[in-house]
Amino acid sequence: MKFKKENILIVDDDIQILELLQRHLHSWSYHTYKAVSVKEAVQILRDTQIDLLITDLKMPEIDGMELIKFVSEHYPHLPKLVVTGYPSLQDSLVAIKSGVVDYLTKPFTKNELKQAVDKSLGINNETNGTRLNSEIKTDKAYGEIIGNSEKINDIIQIIERVKDNKATIFIKGESGTGKELVARAIHYQGKFSRAPFIAVNCGGIPENLLEAELFGYTKGAFTGAEKNRDGFFQAAKGGTIFLDEIGNASTTVQSRLLRVLQEKEVVKVGAQKAEKIDLRIIAATNSNLKELIKKGSFREDLYYRLTVVEIEVAPLRERKDDIPLLTEKFLFKYGVEYKDRFIKIDPEASAILFRYDWPGNIRELENVIQRAVIMCDKIVTVEHLPDSLKYNIDFPEQELHPLKEMEKRYIQKVLNATNNNKTKAAEILGIDRKTIRQKLSG
Known part of the structure; x- marks a missing residue:
């Protein structure tokens, strides 16, 4: 296979490792830049178009983790690969959160480096015909959204259109499909990302408390209200409030929410004076709000105020092309957390994951992978999967x-x-x- 001559920046204070990495990368037709310190690497990044960063973590003066954080902030689309001789669970977790694609421990083989570089650059090497058994293209991430399916790409296109304005957005989808991740992507990928993001589970707060928690209250408004207190709406000022499971809100809360949407103001429980607010409202539910409207338990006028922009998150069974990426993500996450190493999955287990319909969606897949990683040593096999997957597949x-x-x-x-x-x-x-x-x- 012929590779495009991507520019790869290698950062390590060990000259021998730098030369070894450079020799391997040149054999695969990559162009390389070398740096023996973070300061030198930053200068190269500022002056050169780099396609992949490969860095050690333990270096004098400024360590590689600071470089990873710098790249994540200033070059968010640049893939990052860690090569270290001092692996630690804490460093691995921090690196993962900072968007590192892969994490190699010294000493490593040339083939292991090749696989890590290919994966970091998104090169999909087909192996034996099983989609899940091919190299995973882990560059397909948008915020915390992982996926390469048409349905995920459609969602990302909508997010790109709405992320920089404060139009009200309604997200619908089954439980476990990642509605909150979509809401977070809208907030954190846009120009209001430095403002607060407040997530509220309307189904997780008792009905008699939800109103006060959302809108705040004044001293003496009810028994136990010993002082004035702001609510979630005031806390989200300038940013985004995410109202999950909005279908569980009481009619009183619905009426107050309608006023917020119409007048752009909030009145605390027990107060007479309204407070102007400037924020974006994103609501979500796995319920059918139109059915709730027919039953008289949800206001029709509120429904139309909430659904200025609608985003539907498809269930996992309708976007199975995303299963390989999600599986890789969870294997990486829980392998580092529980085993302090990377866990792989064999083709037979992969095939079962791909064919199962996942009624619990991504949340169920994550739970299955988490359990499998705990139960296995180095490779997840069929025996580590729950029986419900192995004997309940069409x-x-x-x-x-x-x-x-x-x-x-x-x-x-x-x-x-x-x-x-x-x-x-x-x-x-x-x-x-x-x-x-x-x-x-x-």
Whole structure:
């Protein structure tokens, strides 16, 4: 494969490592710049178009973590790869939060470096035909939104249009699809990102407290109100307030919210005087508000005020192309957190993740990967996945035969481990003895 001659900046105070990295990168037709300090690296970044940063963490004077933070702030689209001889859990977590794509520990092989560089630059190397078993293009991130599907790209295009104004936005989608991540992207990718972002779960605050928490209250407004207090709306001044599960708001809160949208002002509970506010309101729900309107539990006029711009976040089953990226993200996150290393996933387990319908959406996928990382050593395999995934999948007809063979092998492994005790095996697998016989004979 021929590569474009990208400019790669290598930063390390160890001259031997610099020369080794440069030699490998030149063999793959990359152009390199070398720096032995963060100060020198910053000067190169300011004067040169760089496509990838490779940096050590432990360096004299200013360390590599400060360089990563500098790049994240001033060159947010520049991919970052860490190569270090002193790995630590804390450094790994900080690096991840700062947008590092991959994290190599010295000593490393040439092939490991190649894979890390390819992944950082978004080069998708097909391997054995399984989509999940290809190198993951982890540059496909927008804020905290991870995805490369058409539906995610559509959402990003809408965000790009609304991020710099304060139009009211309504986000709808099933539970676990990432509605709050979309709201955060709208806020933090736009020009108001330095202002507050306040997230409120309207379904998580008791109905009798939600009004006071949102709008604030004056001293003596109700029992226990011992002093004046601002609410979430005042706290979000100049920024964004995100009202999650707005369908759970009481009719009183709905009336007050309508006034906020109409008049751009808030009246505290117990107060007479209104306070002008300047902020953006983003609301979200997994409920069908039109059905709630028909039932009389949600105001129609508020609905139309909230839905100036609508964004629908598709369920994971409708954007399965995003599963590889999300899987890679969670393997990286929990591998570092629980194992202090990077965890991989084998092709059979990947295939199951790809074919499952994910009724709990991204939240369910994250939970599955988190559990699998805890249960495995270095590689997530089929045995580390919950039985609900392995035996509750609708497979396309042309894929049934190889998958049935894979399933047979797994069942046989469980039988071997239980000395052919079908009752015990059925208990482990979450199926009955009859189903075991059917699957082995089918």
